[in-house]
Amino acid sequence: SLTLGIVGLPNVGKSTLFNALTSNDALAANYPFATIEPNVGVVPLPDQRLDKLAELFDSAKTIPATVSFVDIAGLVKGASEGQGLGNKFLANVREADAICQVIRVFDNPDVVHVDGRVDPTSDIETINTELILADMQTLEKAMPRLEKEARTHKDKRPVLEAVQQANKVLEDGKTLFAAGMNEVEELRELNLLTTKPFLYVFNADEGILADEAKQQELRELVAPADAVFLDAKVEEELKGLEEDEQRELLESIGQAEPGLNAMAHAGFHTLGLQTYLTAGPKEARAWTIREGWTAPQAAGVIHTDFERGFIKAEIVSYDDLMAAGSMADAKSAGKVRMEGKDYIMHDGDVVEFRFNV
Numbered sequence: 001s002l003t004l005g006i007v008g009l010p011n012v013g014k015s016t017l018f019n020a021l022t023s024n025d026a027l028a029a030n031y032p033f034a035t036i037e038p039n040v041g042v043v044p045l046p047d048q049r050l051d052k053l054a055e056l057f058d059s060a061k062t063i064p065a066t067v068s069f070v071d072i073a074g075l076v077k078g079a080s081e082g083q084g085l086g087n088k089f090l091a092n093v094r095e096a097d098a099i100c101q102v103i104r105v106f107d108n109p110d111v112v113h114v115d116g117r118v119d120p121t122s123d124i125e126t127i128n129t130e131l132i133l134a135d136m137q138t139l140e141k142a143m144p145r146l147e148k149e150a151r152t153h154k155d156k157r158p159v160l161e162a163v164q165q166a167n168k169v170l171e172d173g174k175t176l177f178a179a180g181m182n183e184v185e186e187l188r189e190l191n192l193l194t195t196k197p198f199l200y201v202f203n204a205d206e207g208i209l210a211d212e213a214k215q216q217e218l219r220e221l222v223a224p225a226d227a228v229f230l231d232a233k234v235e236e237e238l239k240g241l242e243e244d245e246q247r248e249l250l251e252s253i254g255q256a257e258p259g260l261n262a263m264a265h266a267g268f269h270t271l272g273l274q275t276y277l278t279a280g281p282k283e284a285r286a287w288t289i290r291e292g293w294t295a296p297q298a299a300g301v302i303h304t305d306f307e308r309g310f311i312k313a314e315i316v317s318y319d320d321l322m323a324a325g326s327m328a329d330a331k332s333a334g335k336v337r338m339e340g341k342d343y344i345m346h347d348g349d350v351v352e353f354r355f356n357v
């Protein structure tokens with residue numbers, strides 16, 4: 001499944017946040033695989049639609065979609081030069097589908113900042129610089145081969161051109177993602193780090209969590225990437241509390257829900273994912289697919305046999321179903337459609353697949 005790799009400078013709260021993301025007992029029951037990898041935190045994607053569906057279909061339980069975050073060991077300046085953890089770090093980043101940078105904006109004189117001060121702009125630059133340098137090295141290494149290929153094979157020229165263009169962007173100190181070059185097909189084989197989508201998690205204190213203007217300023221700093229604001233220490237404390245205690249703690253810092261909820265939503269969005277829904281007496285469940293997937297591809301997420309034997313899908317949008325009040329009423333209102341193998345799925349489609357086995 002797709003993952004976000006958590007990166008950040010030392011002492012920004014990565015371990016604290018990662019602790020909050022892991023050992024979720026309720027989740028482990030439904031997702032046995034969730035506990036297999038010690039460096040992977042699996043978070044449920046809160047989805048109130050599931051509760052409503054469970055009510056309607058009298059489902060025994062609800063199973064939300066999940067988002068996986070991988071803990072990537074600390075970045076040090078000079079990673080791209082292979083110092084210390086460098087190469088291992090970069091290899092782990094390469095495996096992630098998106099990069100989640102934790103940035104410290106909390107004030108705490110007892111926690112040393114590696115650069116001596118809390119400065120989000122400079123922290124973002126430090127990480128970007130390492131990733132940019134690593135990409136420039138990748139391009140430099142690939143260049144002789146690409147030039148040779150372009151001389152003998154005309155159809156290889158676009159690759160060389162894309163690489164040259166990418167190199168210019170990197171030389172200007174910009175990430176390929178920020179320059180809008182993340183979807184360039186010709187660059188795909190190089191698996192460049194800065195083409196990956198970014199998500200920023202600002203590890204904040206109460207002051208910033210209550211300060212909309214400051215948050216807006218930080219959002220603008222990282223736009224168009226998503227920004228999440230949370231207090232990692234609070235998130236870690238929440239984990240051990242009963243529901244009413246959780247609510248109390250969140251209220252005390254003026255938050256309506258855990259920051260991890262926002263992190264799950266933002267992570268899902270950053271990865272370009274969406275969900276469709278199924279419901280029956282056993283469970284109401286959200287299934288994860290990519291934006292733009294067809295009905296058979298979506299069926300394949302449940303079981304490969306569903307994709308292979310796909311006949312058609314009975315689909316009603318969640319909103320139409322709720323407006324009608326029941327499946328039968330949605331049907332008589334003409335809101336339930338039979339869709340074929342070319343149908344492109346929408347977020348919130350409530351689906352029943354018909355298939356041959």
Ligand code: GDP
Pocket residue numbers: 008009010011012013014015016017106107108111203204205230231232233234
């Ligand atoms: P890492 O090096 O990025 O993994 O950072 P850690 O998670 O080890 O955190 C470094 C220190 O900062 C620890 O002493 C944490 O308790 C503290 N810390 C982490 N998050 C917060 C926070 O949100 N607020 C405050 N005040 N301290 C934090």
